[in-house]
Amino acid sequence: MTTNTVSESQSQSQSKKQNFAPLIMDVAVPVGSYYLFKDALGMSTFAALAWSSVPPAVRTVLGVVKERKVNALAVLILVVNVVGLLLSFVSGDPRLMLAKDSGVSSTIGIGILVSVALGKPMMTAGMKPWLVKGDAAREAAWARLQSGSAAFRRAERVFSVVWGVVLLGECVVRVVGAYTLPVDTMVWLGSVVLAVAMVLGFLVSGALAAGPMAHMLAAETNADADLGAAPVAAPAPAFAE
Structure with missing residues (x-):
């Protein structure tokens, strides 16, 4: 034991x-x-x-x-x-300086969407540890679902797509704000936009992908545990003819 x-x-x-x-x-x-x-x-x-x-x-x-x-x-x-x-x-124009901050978000968003198009959703690496939680049984269940469940793989892609779209959207909002709002306003509002985008990404990706994947993972883990715990039938006794 x-x-x-x-x-x-x-x-x-x-x-x-x-x-x-x-x-x-x-x-x-x-x-x-x-x-x-x-x-x-x-x-x-x-x-x-x-x-x-x-x-x-x-x-x-x-x-x-x-x-x-x-x-x-x-x-x-x-x-x-x-x-x-x-x-x-890039320097000189304060509005351009504000707009350039969104260049990182757009680069990450595009990279994530490209990874989905290539069939290797990049955000999986960030999500998996939180769902598997270091448990060997859940790790094995993840591998089975990833190789055999179309619904699981679709949710995996959706998770990355949500984050790619959210980051690109955050980039667009900040660029538009940099050239339409007062500079002093956008200095603090840029951080607010980023925070809202992060919260939105967590909520939407959780509802559409991470949540369903967690349920599928739990069901697969429990099914495997039940199968392992099932009693093995004793062989029928042999009778001499």
């Missing part, structure tokens, strides 16, 4: 690491390093973006060399950083 409990705990721990590793390496490290370089170390925006581009660039190269595949999240963060580097040269 104790051995099985320890083994199950180790399996769940390993599953958590596998699920959260892409988010940590491809998102948290580059974004965190940007703010570390810019705010804590006092680097310029250009220098901070340049240095924070190193981890996703390395991840992309290693993925191509070792695994013969492109790491989508790492590439997206790298592209966003490159766009930020290019936009950092």
